[in-house]
Amino acid sequence: MNLGRVIGNLWATRKYPALKGRRMLIVQPLTFTGAQAGSPLIALDTVDAGEGDVVLYATASEAAIPFHPGLTPTDATIVGIAERIDHRDRSWHTA
């Protein structure tokens, strides 16, 4: 899993039916010290994350596991909201 910050929302009316009612959030990946790491991506939300939250997200086929049984085509899914990160270089509250 990786860390990222929610920086926005994506709206799509026409989508694969399994995605109906699922929130799609724009996530900026972060390092464990909170620095930006790479380009933003879009992730499904399972934990009611909001803009500004630092989140934990799963990628690859594991991203579809929260929606089993049933097929949900997602390669990135937010599975947690991080409140505090302790790292030897920096301990920080995310809010």
Added chain:
Amino acid sequence: MILGKVVGTVWATRKDEQLVGMKLQIVQQVELDYALKSNFVVAVDSVGAGVGEIVLVAQGSSARQTAQTHNKPVDAVIIAIVDKLDVSQAPLLQEEQEEPTEA
């Protein structure tokens, strides 16, 4: 998932028989402001996207998580047509950018 713009269609008569009936769209990746990036991917279309539309693409084995692509030799699928993006450039992000990435 990545954002992209449909810029074309691939037609292939000779292909794996499991791909018969699938529409193969050429999707060029875009930034959050829809500016085109240089990389692109050929993706199976599950939503009926047309050329010029901004779409969301799931890649890797996750691309097999649709009824149409289940257990098929597919590693990219268009899963949504984007209506709108709301992007905030929070001040926090700039602070984050100034931090060293390596310590």
